[in-house]
Amino acid sequence: MFVVLGYRDNHKVACLCSSAFAAAEKASHFSCKVPDRGLCILGYTNGTYPNGTLGRGNWRRYGVYMPSVAEKEACQAPNDPWVWTQYYGWWTTYFIMVGVVAVSLVNGIKRLHNLNRIMGLPSVIYHHPKVAALFRMGSYPQLKLFRVQLPPLGPSIFLFGFLTYSTLVCFLRRPYYRPPHYGGSPLGIRAEWVATAMTPWLYTTSTKRNFLVYFTGVSFKRIMDFHKWAPWICLYMSILHTWTMIIRIQRQQPWHYTITHNKLYWNGFIPLLALGWLCVMSLGPIRARFYESFFIFHMIAAFIFLVGMYIHLENVLESWQYMHAATVLWAAAILWRLLAYSLDHGWFSRVPRATIEALPSNAVRIRIPVPSSRRWSAGSYVYLRFPSIKPWQTHPFTISSLPVPSYNGEEGNEMVFVLRPREGLTARLKTLANIPSVPAIRSCLIDGPYGGFMDSLRACDTVLLIGGGTGMAALISIAQSLQRSGSAPGMSCCTALEVHWAVRDSVCLEWFREQLNEIGNVKVYVTNETQPEQVDQGKMEIKKQEIGQLEIQEEEKKNLSTPSLPSQTLYNRPNLADIIKEAAARYPGRIGVMGELTSFNLLFTMGKI
Structure with missing residues (x-):
């Protein structure tokens, strides 16, 4: 030749x-x-x-x-003929579906094992404790890396695996480019199919009510880890597609000729810019800075991206099937949420009234009476909307109370929230609570509850709850639930419960005074009062009063088979490692640890052989 x-x-x-x-x-x-x-x-x-x-x-x-x-x-x-490139979209879908099914099976086995343990039944599937610990490790929160909050190990492994897959599927096969006018860049077309096939999953994971939460058993918070990080992979594929297509067309004709004669080379920038906006504006510092307006602009950009993809794809090789799936799943989730929202409020004829109270140490309590038919689990959270304050904004709050038994009727059933105000809505609530002689009562709409109490804690013999500041609001109801169900057969395996709470000053005990009295076994760490004698007389009186209210009576110990430590106040910072080591040495069996320290989350279980 x-x-x-x-x-x-x-x-x-x-x-x-x-x-x-x-x-x-x-x-x-x-x-x-x-x-x-x-x-x-x-x-x-x-x-x-x-x-x-x-x-x-x-x-x-x-x-x-x-x-x-x-x-x-x-x-x-x-x-790599163009007419067969849709296989790359199918392979991407299969890869994600295999991951979803695998996670569903693992969580299903874990849940079944926990329920069997709670009921005192042998597990139908035997697995070595170390293997179980390895799978549990996948859900543990991770620390920051270069000021970037990493998702838990399990989602991180899946995301990295998908990033590796998408890169290899694009770059392993040759050619990357064809001669001029012999077809588009194979490299760019592969990247386009991967990004297109990801779109339905990006929209599915964006909604609070979606089938993935119920099908996989993964919490919405963990689903959001995928929603925050997967778009960056989609953006990477989109930029790769755009760059290679520009290189390819430049070898055929000048750019000014292309942009005026080929609409695909300008309408493709619409979804690309929308996706770039969604990714950049979702970064933690930027989202926190513009939190009050983030949701509105996020929804607008998501809509522009979806419409732009419809225009750009032109249903070539039936590529609209991915956009149809994204549209249906997104719309169904939104309608589902709106329907639940309307039913919970009697088609908006039964709007709750929230009482806003000021608490010591710059905190705010919100009380919302609700019907007895409204139920929630320990550790659940809701999104509150105050039409008279900021009607277009919602804010997540963790419920620090438990619902009353249904036979008590509506009396006394209320949602209670404790928060520390910052900016925006919470700052406005603090201002209303501090107005003298005027009760701060406002109408509010409740979206939820979401999340809730975990079977993994009920399946533990000993539970340690570690909270800091208002982060205790997420743990106090869990502690109450464990305390009440400790002696009920088939409800919980927990026979010992310890609660550790770090606060700035002792007046913070007022936030959860009644619940702390019920729990009993609580250690309070006061970080801003190093020596008791340095506290002024007023604070000492409050502290003495609170300590007296937190003393454990004999009748409060009956629900725990293991003797509890007396409640006490310490004037130092808690050492998490020492707390866990001491508990491991003191208690037999399986130990579960859950923490909510506002900026640091901790959740894991330890099994002893």
């Missing part, structure tokens, strides 16, 4: 021909046979003229040859 130069319509043409065929070519016009099709890629051309064609196409402006359809198909046939 060697290069033979010929002329067609006064243009030089390069072809790869066999020596025998080249010797036989004596005609006045130039032509040559189609060579090995495996060579019909950009790497074997000079980037301007075609390689190995019959020369039956037309010459276009800018001196670039336009092959016929047959020539284009012959060139693509052995080199």
